[in-house]
Amino acid sequence: MIQVExxxxxxxxxxxxxxxxxxINKGEVIGFLGLNGAGKSTTLKILGCVLLPTSGxxxxxxxDALRDPHEVRKRIGFLPDTPPLYDEMTxxxxxxxxxxxxxxxxxxxxxxxxxxEEKTGLREVDGALISTLSHGxxxxxxxxxxxxxxxxxxxxxxxxxxxxxxxxxxxRELIRGLKGTHTVLVSSHILPEISExxxxxxxxxxxxxxxxxxxxxxxxxxxxxxxxxxxRGEKEKAVAALSGVGPVSVAFEDGGVLGLRVExxxxxxxxxxxxxxxxxxxxxxLDRGAQRLESIFLRLTQAGGSASPxxxx
Amino acid sequence: MKALLIARRxxxxxxxTLSGYIIxxxxxxxxxxxxxxxALGKAAERSATVLSNFFYYSSGFTIVASVFISMRLxxxxxxxxxxxxLYSSPLKDRDIILGKYLAGLAFLAVxxxxxxxxxxxxMVNGKVSAGHIFAGYLGLLxxxxxxxxxxxxxxxxxxxxxxxxxxxxxMLVALILSWLVARIAEQPLANVFSALSLWNxxxxxxxxxxxxxxxxxxxxxxxxxxxxxxxxxxEARRWR
Numbered sequence: 353m354i355q356v357e358x359x360x361x362x363x364x365x366x367x368x369x370x371x372x373x374x375x376i377n378k379g380e381v382i383g384f385l386g387l388n389g390a391g392k393s394t395t396l397k398i399l400g401c402v403l404l405p406t407s408g409x410x411x412x413x414x415x416d417a418l419r420d421p422h423e424v425r426k427r428i429g430f431l432p433d434t435p436p437l438y439d440e441m442t443x444x445x446x447x448x449x450x451x452x453x454x455x456x457x458x459x460x461x462x463x464x465x466x467x468x469e470e471k472t473g474l475r476e477v478d479g480a481l482i483s484t485l486s487h488g489x490x491x492x493x494x495x496x497x498x499x500x501x502x503x504x505x506x507x508x509x510x511x512x513x514x515x516x517x518x519x520x521x522x523x524r525e526l527i528r529g530l531k532g533t534h535t536v537l538v539s540s541h542i543l544p545e546i547s548e549x550x551x552x553x554x555x556x557x558x559x560x561x562x563x564x565x566x567x568x569x570x571x572x573x574x575x576x577x578x579x580x581x582x583x584r585g586e587k588e589k590a591v592a593a594l595s596g597v598g599p600v601s602v603a604f605e606d607g608g609v610l611g612l613r614v615e616x617x618x619x620x621x622x623x624x625x626x627x628x629x630x631x632x633x634x635x636x637x638l639d640r641g642a643q644r645l646e647s648i649f650l651r652l653t654q655a656g657g658s659a660s661p662x663x664x665x
Numbered sequence: 666m667k668a669l670l671i672a673r674r675x676x677x678x679x680x681x682t683l684s685g686y687i688i689x690x691x692x693x694x695x696x697x698x699x700x701x702x703x704a705l706g707k708a709a710e711r712s713a714t715v716l717s718n719f720f721y722y723s724s725g726f727t728i729v730a731s732v733f734i735s736m737r738l739x740x741x742x743x744x745x746x747x748x749x750x751l752y753s754s755p756l757k758d759r760d761i762i763l764g765k766y767l768a769g770l771a772f773l774a775v776x777x778x779x780x781x782x783x784x785x786x787x788m789v790n791g792k793v794s795a796g797h798i799f800a801g802y803l804g805l806l807x808x809x810x811x812x813x814x815x816x817x818x819x820x821x822x823x824x825x826x827x828x829x830x831x832x833x834x835x836m837l838v839a840l841i842l843s844w845l846v847a848r849i850a851e852q853p854l855a856n857v858f859s860a861l862s863l864w865n866x867x868x869x870x871x872x873x874x875x876x877x878x879x880x881x882x883x884x885x886x887x888x889x890x891x892x893x894x895x896x897x898x899x900e901a902r903r904w905r
Contacts, residue, residue, distance in 0.1 A: 436750035
């Protein structure tokens with residue numbers, strides 16, 4: 353289990369993060385979200401024991417990262433925003449070096465390297481020089497080095513940055529495969545990524561925690577999200593009927609079919625159905641709006657971080 | 666031992682990239698040239714004088730080699746972002762510094778072994794004692810060790826290799842030139858500056874085949890202090 357309490361980091365006068373607190377349970381996959389400059393990388397570097405906080409505590413499996421950095425570092429695998437690779441080594445040599453650095457006995461190192469290569473799909477490039485690898489492979493070697501010593505806790509800073517869609521899918525499957533055996537904290541800009549792989553979200557803005565919880569939970573608490581409706585009937589009538597539920601916008605008009613988007617929690621779908629039927633319109637389709645996470649994220653981060661306090665629970 | 670693990674990787678890095686060979690080849694060529702042109706001299710000289718001249722020139726090249734060997738040690742890790750790999754691994758900051766320094770020292774030893782042909786030539790064609798050669802090489806190794814340690818410190822401070830080389834060169838030149846300060850300073854400060862000088866008081870005995878404990882102690886102490894400072898720099902980096 354990972355506990356973060358009152359974590360604050362100043363760079364000179366500037367506070368990169370302020371009073372951050374959250375808890376991660378064993379086996380969870382947590383998505384760490386924030387705009388550029390929100391303090392994501394700083395937080396992850398502190399959790400990765402690369403950086404020391406100005407104040408606050410990080411406790412991993414009962415070990416304090418400041419007092420017992422050795423014990424903590426044995427339990428973590430960290431992929432920084434740029435994978436820390438030595439270009440002149442081969443993939444196999446590099447991973448064996450990292451394994452031994454993280455206290456895997458020399459006799460076991462090779463087996464662990466093969467295991468990590470298996471997980472990250474690197475077997476065919478075991479003997480290749482890292483300098484000759486493509487960006488996607490380099491990123492995968494970065495993930496492999498983070499898990500070669502079987503850490504309990506994996507910290508991945510933007511593992512999918514710069515990957516193509518096929519590689520992103522590969523990375524997503526890789527992270528999903530780690531669920532249960534590893535506790536994973538992954539930051540990303542690509543929201544559908546996070547939405548599909550993570551159990552819970554931690555959202556920071558301006559160096560402060562603005563929300564945490566499962567996506568559903570956040571959507572419910574914020575009353576966020578949207579509902580998509582397709583009806584047949586008069587436009588004015590439809591808009592008037594639905595505006596009782598929430599702000600309505602017309603997505604498309606095609607023949608007699610009207611696509612509408614209601615800015616309201618997906619929980620309110622029954623009310624939409626009632627309103628449509630009550631107005632004498634034909635209901636063709638009713639669904640929760642796509643990219644829910646995006647609307648949650650934007651709402652939290654564009655409001656200047658002034659989220660309602662109950663969201664923070 | 667984690668420091669040895671780091672040293673082994675670093676040394677393999679020197680041997681696998683072209684830059685290591687270029688540094689050794691270029692300095693060996695210059696060292697050989699100076700040996701031929703100046704150390705051997707024109708007039709007939711005693712073998713011991715020729716050997717002493719060889720060590721005189723070699724000491725300068727050893728310092729230069731140390732600057733070039735040490736510049737990449739930490740600055741490159743920082744530039745490439747690999748420092749965070751070492752920082753996030755369960756090892757002490759002093760192991761990182763020690764490993765880096767030992768790799769540099771091993772590589773410098775490779776360079777020094779490559780220069781052995783010159784004293785051997787003197788030995789074959791003249792008459793010098795093995796003890797003189799041993800003393801001279803011990804001096805070169807100690808001088809190199811201190812310079813490398815200062816270089817490790819410079820490399821820990823700098824953002825990139827060029828800056829590391831410049832910083833190291835400035836620090837070493839200041840250390841060498843402290844005997845000039847000694848000349849204008851009053852006693853007892855003059856003695857302090859003179860004793861601090863990297864070369865002036867401490868290397869000539871080795872050059873002449875003499876090993877004094879105070880000279881050995883000076884170079885070892887300088888090595889320790891510089892490596893200690895480098896470790897503190899590395900620790901301080903964790904704060905920003």
